[in-house]
Amino acid sequence: MNPSAESHSGAGASTAAEAPNASTAPELGEHRHVGLGAIAGAAGVSKATASRALRHPDTVSPGSLAKVRRALAILGVDSGSHDAPSRQMVALVKPAAPAGNVDPYARLFDLLTSRVFAQGIAAVHVEAAAYRADALAESLLGSAGSEPHVQGAIVLGGGAAGELAAKLAERHLPQIRVSNARHEDGISRIVLDATDGIATAVQHLVHLGHRRIGLAVLRDSAAAVRIAGFRKSMAQVLHIPATRDQAPVVEAAGGTMAGVAAAEELLHLQCSAVIACAPSLSFGILEAAARARLDVPRDLSLLTVGDMPDADVIAPPLSQVSYDWEAIAVSALNEVRTMMANPGEAAAIDYSMTPDLVLRASAVPPQRR
Template sequence: MGRVTLQTVADRVGVSRMTVSNAFSRPDQLSAELRERVLAAAAELGYVGPDPAARALARGSAGAVGVLFTDSQGAFRDPIAAEFFAAVAETLAPTGLALSLLPATTTNGPRVAARDVPMDAALVYACAGDTEALDWLERRRLPLVFVDQAPTVAGASSVLLDDRPGARAAAQHLLDLGHRRIAILTTAHGQPRGVAPDAATAGVGYVSRERVEGWMSVLGPAGADVVAVNLDDNLEEDALAAARTALTLPDRPTAVLCFSDLVAWAVVRVADELGLRVPGDLSVIGYDDSPLARTVTPPLTTVRQDLDAKGRAAAHAIERAIDAQGSSAAEPEHVVVPTHLVVRGSTGPAPTAAGSSS
């Protein structure tokens, strides 16, 4: 048999090409019995449906949402990103929209994802604002929703965490427990790893800076002795290296504030390797309240973000941005998702306050 086309199926069933097309694209136009006969014939002939590009052209919709991510592999390696994307995908599923990951870095090859991949809109997730890929999305005039970063494109919507209050609550919790020698471990992609020159300006990227500024807004006025350690990314190997740096300093901290629960887990693990008790010798606070926070021993004190709520907010913002495309009266929306401190077993009184040596 030669190439199976829409006409091949139409001839087999004895209907028009439009009827076969409707069976795939507009099922409400056919009776259930007729649609079942068309789909059965298509399956028998090995016909999977009209060409997706042609269907997208006819509908004026690609049925896809691009996701611009600094490191597309990180979308799968970072548990927080993975949980967020799962919530977005689940929320969009009933609309027929699917996610398509786009690398933020472009190559000299013939295909540039941000320029060439069909999509109806895009999420810009924790991505540098000056990338060529983002420039292509802007030039395509696609509806954009920025997540975990302030919009850098006029008219774009955003979904942000209210990071600073959570960070402030975590820092105040340590001060209330008597800690004054505190390390902060945060991401600083592109900066030298290790001890940062100035804790107050540590961190790179919107989320990292928001958390550092929240911590320091409490620790600075309290006169705490703060050291910051930069890690390149929120990944296990980077977190372990930063934890070893912080816990082998000549004047070891009695508490550590971490960019994420993954980083906090690394600190607890390295503390155990060094024979330090958590929280007896060292208090540790994570960020995110991921499932990891509850499986670490002891369970992590952490700042909770509702990843499901953030994912749903991003998905709804994308839907509304697509619906409003071309409307001069449409206004971008900016959603702020709250955070709050969850106290568990990884924090306790500073060693000196407990009457023991550090």
């Protein structure tokens, strides 16, 4: 098998910055032999599965085939696929999760990685860090006037990732953003519209009989829209003015302890149910309820808006309003590949993804406490 100099993979901001010039990557023309055991180990499959994937790819499952192709790319080995695009790399960018916080894009990031490698394209992982947008952009694009090291990008989230997206846009790199806020920046975007999800959560809790519902939301660029959507839904469903007193909201920083503080404030306001707009806030609310010797859901119902890792195995299993991450991954990759095939010609897209309600055991009719 021949090495592929285009197949680099980085993890973290520093690795991504070095990926295009990594000294460990094989040079064109360099011959390198990688054993079947190394490929199987990197892919997390058996040697037999790895062998079938290399010799008879149609006899293994799509998931196993994607793992083997990803391992080949990471090891710097050409899979021998003649229909894979030549010299193509896509940057997958997400913001670094703050210490103690839960990465809300973890599942989408993994799905995108699998799909990119399954299509024979190399992925460069980038964790965007504050104040490093210029350096990261240069590592991905090279110097002005040169050919970029990557041919496209999928950028998840805002903050530092948004700053990097702006730098990539200045060099006209085909890219699409997936975020929870809409901006007039001319970049193609898939918006994770939480306002409809919040409205669904309000309707469900009111249907259960709750009238005192609180909202815990991260203090970020999407907070104002989410708060407005929450109060509008409360007013429409409960036929109340939905003032601060009647529709209490707490804005919190990231991290579980911020969720604890938010929950304590909402409990003090006698909320019988809370809608949390981030995984870290949900964990904080569970912790605050335990400290107050309250049972979830008997004493406090909890419903999470957004992706909640392992929501079905948490005690109690958490009801949530979640997105179809598989559909989002497919849409994002298809869009950026279309842009890469027709650079400068594709019109910018801008559409929203509405989440669905997944009922589990953390929300029940209110009881006295």
